Each structure stands twice: as C-alpha cells, then as structure tokens.
Amino acid sequence: MTLIVAIILFGLYVGNVVLGATTGAPILNDVQEMVLLFAAAIAFTAAILQREAADKDRQDKNP
Secondary structure, eight states: OHHHHHHHHHHHHHHHHHHHHHHSOOSSOHHHHHHHHHHHHHHHHHHHHHHHHHHHHHHHHOO
C-alpha cells in the first residue's frame, strides 16, 4: 500500500514538472513541490522498510 502511495505522489510530482516545462505554468509552487517530493520519499522509505521486515520474518520461519 505504501509503495502505491509513493508511486502516486511521485507521479504527481513528475506531472507537475512536465506541465511546468511544457506550458510554463506549473500547478504547484516550489515549496509545495518540495513537500510533495518529500512525502513521496517518506512513503517509499516506509515501503522498503516494510518489505525488509516481511523478508526477515520469512527467513526466520524458513531457515
């Protein structure tokens, strides 16, 4: 679930950058863009940590 959230947030960031580059009028300002990218990075980090914890649990159960 958190990986999907990270993908969506990063997609919004990329969409804003592409829109700003093509039209010259991005939807978000610089601070909003930074917060969006920061939220995507946090969600991605949470997803990686969840996957590592699940992998460790699987390795502990199947030595």
